[in-house]
Amino acid sequence: MSNNLIIYSTVDGQTLAICEKIKQHLSAENEQVTIVSLEQASELALSSFDKILIGASIRYGKHRPALFEFIAQHRAVLDGVKTAFFTVNVVARKPEKNTPETNPYMQKFLTLSSWTPALLGVFAGKIDYPKYRTVDRVMIRFIMWMTKGPTDTTGTYEFTNWDKVEAFANEFKLL
Numbered sequence: 001m002s003n004n005l006i007i008y009s010t011v012d013g014q015t016l017a018i019c020e021k022i023k024q025h026l027s028a029e030n031e032q033v034t035i036v037s038l039e040q041a042s043e044l045a046l047s048s049f050d051k052i053l054i055g056a057s058i059r060y061g062k063h064r065p066a067l068f069e070f071i072a073q074h075r076a077v078l079d080g081v082k083t084a085f086f087t088v089n090v091v092a093r094k095p096e097k098n099t100p101e102t103n104p105y106m107q108k109f110l111t112l113s114s115w116t117p118a119l120l121g122v123f124a125g126k127i128d129y130p131k132y133r134t135v136d137r138v139m140i141r142f143i144m145w146m147t148k149g150p151t152d153t154t155g156t157y158e159f160t161n162w163d164k165v166e167a168f169a170n171e172f173k174l175l
Helices: 014-028 065-073 075-080 104-112 134-146 162-174
Strands: 003-009 032-037 051-057 082-089 119-124 126-128 156-158
Touching (some): 003 065, 014 051, 065 075, 082 104, 082 162, 104 119
Parallel strands (some): 003 032, 003 051, 051 082
C-alpha cells in the first residue's frame, strides 16, 4: 500500500470529478489517498507521499498560471517521488487528439513545464452551458462552433471516457 496525493486544478469541476473517480478506484485497491486542490497542496508535507498525481483543466487554451508556479516551487519534491499528470480539455473528445502524444494542450504543458512526470494522461472534459456566465457561454459556444462541437446552450455534454480514467488509475497504482 502506498500513500498517494492527488492534486487538482479545476475551473468547472470536471477535473475534480475525475480525481475523485481515481481516488475511489485506488481506495478500493486499499491504497491510501489524499485529494486536495492546488491551492491547498502547498500546505502539505509533499515529501511524505510516495506518489503524487496532478490533474489540471484547460480554459481558453491554457492551464492556470498557478499550476506552473506550484510545479516550479515544488520541483525538487516532485522529482523525488513517483509522479503523474493529466490534463482535461474538450479538444480531447476527438480521437486524433486524446493521447499525450497528440493532444496540443499536453504538448504545450510539456514545453512550458520543466517537470517530466512518469505517467501522462489526457481526458476529454465536459461542457455545461447552463452553468456558465453569459460571456463564457458565448465564447465556448463560438469555440464549439469552430471545432464542430455541440452549440445548443441549453445542454450539458460530458465527453469524459470513464473507462479510460479507470485504466489510468490502474497505471498510476503500478508506478
